Amino acid sequence: MIDKNNLSTMGGVEIAFFKLKEGCLEQDLVALSKRVEAEFLSQQSELVAHFLLKRADGVYADVAMASTQEKVEEYCQQWLSNAVALEYLELIDSESVDMTFWTRIN
Numbered sequence: 001m002i003d004k005n006n007l008s009t010m011g012g013v014e015i016a017f018f019k020l021k022e023g024c025l026e027q028d029l030v031a032l033s034k035r036v037e038a039e040f041l042s043q044q045s046e047l048v049a050h051f052l053l054k055r056a057d058g059v060y061a062d063v064a065m066a067s068t069q070e071k072v073e074e075y076c077q078q079w080l081s082n083a084v085a086l087e088y089l090e091l092i093d094s095e096s097v098d099m100t101f102w103t104r105i106n
Contacts, residue, residue: 007048009067010067011103012068013066014062016061016098017099018059018062019059020058022093035084047066
């Protein structure tokens with residue numbers, strides 16, 4: 001289960017900045033994000049949180065937090081073999097993606 005209230009267990013973060021493909025709608029992104037959480041991410045025992053952010057210029061950030069950087073990277077790789085996650089990824093302009101991984105240091 002995703003424990004959004006227990007950030008003290010967070011040791012790793014993945015942040016993916018991206019734009020939507022031309023013609024894709026934000027409401028579809030949000031709906032698929034919720035499905036990804038319910039049907040895929042909620043099964044990841046060491047995932048602490050997952051959420052979307054949006055900058056004023058229309059760039060989105062998909063943020064995932066897990067117990068370690070290794071775990072968040074593992075979960076990220078699993079997106080490529082999950083049907084609903086692949087639907088989500090289809091909305092994203094692949095040329096715009098900037099994905100980074102972070103380790104908590106304090």
